[in-house]
Structure formats: C-alpha cells, structure tokens
Amino acid sequence: MLCQGSLLLAAVVSLVSCFPRPFGVPSVPGVPSVPGVPSVPGVPSVPGVPSVPGVPSLPIPSLPKIPGLSSMGGGILEAIGLKALLRFLGILSPLPDVTSALPSITDLTGSLPNLPNADVAGVPAVKDSPVELQDLNRRIGKLEAVLKLEGRIQIVGEKMIATNGQDVDFAASDSTCTDLGGQIATPMNEEENSAVLEFVKKYNRYAYLGMREGSMTGKFNYLNGVPAVYTHWRKGEPSGKGAEGCVEMYTDGQWNDKACNQKRLTICEL
Incomplete structure (x- = not known):
C-alpha cells in the first residue's frame, strides 16, 4: 500500500513539475x-x-485538457482539469487547497496526509518556456496508470470512470459529477457496463446510472433527453410503472428501476 501511495504521489508531482x-x-x-x-x-x-x-x-493557445475534465480556475492542476478529479478521488483531501502544499511551485517538501511517510523531494522552479506536449502526455499517462493500479479509475475508450466511494441520492450524485465536469456513469455498451460493475462489486453497493424515466412509462432516456440505446435490465424490469424514475445497477451488472431518493454509490464518467 505504501508503495502504491508513493507511486501515486510521484506521478502527481511529476505532472505538476512540467507546467510553465x-x-x-x-x-x-x-x-x-x-x-x-x-x-x-x-x-x-x-x-x-x-x-x-x-x-x-x-x-x-491554452494547454489541451484531458477530455471531459473541466477547468476549475487558477492553479497548476486546474490548468488541465486534474485538481477536481484528484479531490474527488480523495488524493488531495484533507488539504484545503493545493497552494498550501505548493507555496510557490518552486519547493515542495513533506508528506500528504493520505500517504504516510511519503516524503517528496523538492520540485525545481518552472521556467517560462513552451511545454512539450509529448512529455505532458507521458506524465498524464503515468498518473492514469497509477490511478488504475490503485483501482481508483477505469478507462474505457474515451471515457474515464471514477468513484469517490460515497453513497448519496440521485440528485447529489448528479451534482457531484457535473461539478467534476462529467456526468453520472452511463453505460453505452457491454464494455462500459462492465467497467461500472467493477466499482459496484468492489464497494459491494448498488449505483445509480445516468438515466431517467421519460414521459412514457417504462421508457428511459439519457440525461440529455435522448432515448437509451443500450440497456441491461434484469428480467421483469423496469417494473415501477412510473413510480421509480431512476436506474440502479445491481452487483451482477443488471439494471433495475428505482426511486431517485435512495442512497447509492456515486460513479461518474468523464
């Protein structure tokens, strides 16, 4: 666990150091x-x-961002939309702000609360020179690899699927994922359904999916109003007859219609 934590921190520091x-x-x-x-x-x-x-x-021109990630304002990590993701995953928590750990982006020492005894060597000052995008992509790739190794994210095609392990109702999940720059995980095929299922099985908790029941009873739409083209309903579902407007995933990957006020695992896609 210590080794994985050190890998994760090294990846984050490496990513931070390459931004001018x-x-x-x-x-x-x-x-x-x-x-x-x-x-x-x-x-x-x-x-x-x-x-x-x-x-x-x-x-x-501004630096390209990881697809689906929103910029959260000033700061090195915000420049590529990573700070919100790292907070969502609990990697920067409980630090109130990344600037407290990176006072001037010239000297970083100490350890992060979630990574005991993970001392970080100083980061050299960032010079005003063009960023080599190839090196940037390599560093981002390393960060993704470490996050995948620790089971914090799943990468499926162009989607990044992540969870913070929190159980909340549908509205709160939707707000959390939107603030992150994405939406509640919405499987569009069997591969994406399996990726979401990995988190459902890992936490052994059901999760809401990014769909709502439309004006026609029993017909569900994506959050943008488009009718769902891929479904994985359990036999006999949906059965709520208009009283269960949301969709949850069971621990076997099958779907069930459910009331939207229940507490379910938050899983976002970016």
Whole structure:
C-alpha cells in the first residue's frame, strides 16, 4: 500500500513539475505620428506622417485538457482539469487547497496526509518556456496508470470512470459529477457496463446510472433527453410503472428501476 501511495504521489508531482506559468508575446507599441512642417508663404505645406498602429499581443493557445475534465480556475492542476478529479478521488483531501502544499511551485517538501511517510523531494522552479506536449502526455499517462493500479479509475475508450466511494441520492450524485465536469456513469455498451460493475462489486453497493424515466412509462432516456440505446435490465424490469424514475445497477451488472431518493454509490464518467 505504501508503495502504491508513493507511486501515486510521484506521478502527481511529476505532472505538476512540467507546467510553465502562462505566457504570451507582449504587444509592440505603435510609432507616434510626426507633425507636419508649417507652411511658408508661397510654399505649400508638407503633410504630417500618420501614426503607425502597434502590433497587438499574440496570445499563446491554452494547454489541451484531458477530455471531459473541466477547468476549475487558477492553479497548476486546474490548468488541465486534474485538481477536481484528484479531490474527488480523495488524493488531495484533507488539504484545503493545493497552494498550501505548493507555496510557490518552486519547493515542495513533506508528506500528504493520505500517504504516510511519503516524503517528496523538492520540485525545481518552472521556467517560462513552451511545454512539450509529448512529455505532458507521458506524465498524464503515468498518473492514469497509477490511478488504475490503485483501482481508483477505469478507462474505457474515451471515457474515464471514477468513484469517490460515497453513497448519496440521485440528485447529489448528479451534482457531484457535473461539478467534476462529467456526468453520472452511463453505460453505452457491454464494455462500459462492465467497467461500472467493477466499482459496484468492489464497494459491494448498488449505483445509480445516468438515466431517467421519460414521459412514457417504462421508457428511459439519457440525461440529455435522448432515448437509451443500450440497456441491461434484469428480467421483469423496469417494473415501477412510473413510480421509480431512476436506474440502479445491481452487483451482477443488471439494471433495475428505482426511486431517485435512495442512497447509492456515486460513479461518474468523464
């Protein structure tokens, strides 16, 4: 467990160290106008030279984000949408803010509460230089690998599926996943259903899925209102006849319609 924790922390620190501070090409001021030469009796006046406009500043495009992750504002981890995910997974908790652990992004020592005795070597100062996207992708890949190793996330195609292990009602799960930049896990095929099932079996708790019953009784739609194209109902389900508007997954991967006010495992997809 200590080894896995150290791997995870090393991956996070490695990812943090590769981000520069935002930069751009500063604007070039314009050349002021030259006044004309006053007229001399009998000699026509010489018109002034018009001013030359300045060159506008050239912004540098923002860094690409991991698909589905939202930017949460300032900060190194927010720049790629990772801070919210790491908080959701409990990796940064109970630190109130990542800046308390990274005072100036130039020196990081000590240990995180969830990783006992995991001392972290100092991180060198980040220089104002372009980020090599290949190196960035490699570091993100390492972080994903460690999170997968510890069973914190599942990667299926373009989706990242994660849980914080918390049991809440449907509305709270929906809010949590939306704040993270995603939505409640919504299996679109057997492979995605199996990925969600991994968490359901690991925690031995049922989980809500990202579907609601539509205006027609027994017909369920995705959260964007589109009718569900993939289902995995248990035999005889749905059977709520309009009284059970949400969908839960059992520990065998099959689905059941359920009232939305029950406490179920929060599983998000990003």
